[in-house]
Amino acid sequence: MLRYAFACGCRLAKGLHLRSGVQQRVPQWLARRGRSTATVQATVPNAATDRIVGSWLVACSGMVVGAVVLGGVTRLTESGLSMVDWHLIKEMKPPSTQTEWEAEFEKYQQYPEFRIMNHGMTLPEFKFIWYMEYSHRMWGRLVGLAFILPAAYFWRRGYLNRTMKGRVLGLCSFVCFQGLLGWYMVKSGLEEKPDSHDVPRVSQYRLAAHLGSALLLYCGSLWAGLSLVLPQHKLPDTRQITVLRRFAQGTGGLVFLTALSGTALCDWTVCRWSIQQCIRRVDAVNCLPGSDDCLPGHWFGCAVLRVVDG
Numbered sequence: 001m002l003r004y005a006f007a008c009g010c011r012l013a014k015g016l017h018l019r020s021g022v023q024q025r026v027p028q029w030l031a032r033r034g035r036s037t038a039t040v041q042a043t044v045p046n047a048a049t050d051r052i053v054g055s056w057l058v059a060c061s062g063m064v065v066g067a068v069v070l071g072g073v074t075r076l077t078e079s080g081l082s083m084v085d086w087h088l089i090k091e092m093k094p095p096s097t098q099t100e101w102e103a104e105f106e107k108y109q110q111y112p113e114f115r116i117m118n119h120g121m122t123l124p125e126f127k128f129i130w131y132m133e134y135s136h137r138m139w140g141r142l143v144g145l146a147f148i149l150p151a152a153y154f155w156r157r158g159y160l161n162r163t164m165k166g167r168v169l170g171l172c173s174f175v176c177f178q179g180l181l182g183w184y185m186v187k188s189g190l191e192e193k194p195d196s197h198d199v200p201r202v203s204q205y206r207l208a209a210h211l212g213s214a215l216l217l218y219c220g221s222l223w224a225g226l227s228l229v230l231p232q233h234k235l236p237d238t239r240q241i242t243v244l245r246r247f248a249q250g251t252g253g254l255v256f257l258t259a260l261s262g263t264a265l266c267d268w269t270v271c272r273w274s275i276q277q278c279i280r281r282v283d284a285v286n287c288l289p290g291s292d293d294c295l296p297g298h299w300f301g302c303a304v305l306r307v308v309d310g
Contacts, residue, residue, distance in 0.1 A: 045158065045160065053154055056150050058225035063142070067136070068214050074135075077128075078129065081111065081133075081189045083137070091134075112200040113199075154168075167220070181210050212256070
């Protein structure tokens, strides 16, 4: 009997000891689990997430270049005023039946471009210019989604640090502004001008603002992306490096200004008029190459016009 009571007491003591050991180990395990989770969360963003975000921004900058190219093609084919209204969602579905196409064509016929320049246009020709403008607008919407949707995902997952959050928020806001600016530009070409019988065109100032904002969006997204993808430079900040950096910045500014000034000459009619003014200037002063009254640009204009005219 004593032996049985002693065995039961030992078992009870052993059980209490094990229970106390488990109770001591569970808080320790939970504490270690919390520390490991906090450690994982603290490591985001890291080098891997920076590469992901950087690659995304570089890809977005490439899509902006595509939008600029499509916009240039739309301008050269004189298709920018074919869609006479703007709806964010509704216009994503193109006309599919003959009745819908005729209704769209009738809306276009009410505006100055058709009455002054394209009064003999047929429905198949209208479809071509309409699809050119449609592709440009849909690509712009795709660019917007490519910026906004991944940005929301990366923001929620903690892939963006405080500085990058500000940059990404600015880029996404700039994309929305770019779309509104594009429609504001198109509206200038749809306005009625009773005193003018010239070919309807969009405002060159709005066109320059639209192109300039696209270039700024490209540069901003590319710069932000490369700052995450490429390693930090280790060049010493010497005088030569400073001069080179300033030269590169100045060259970039000149390229930007040249692109904006080209918006006034993106139409061959305007370009031809400018060259003809140069020819009149040459004929007026009756100058020769090397004369003080003649600029090299005059002779270049003469050569270009004669080559084009044959």
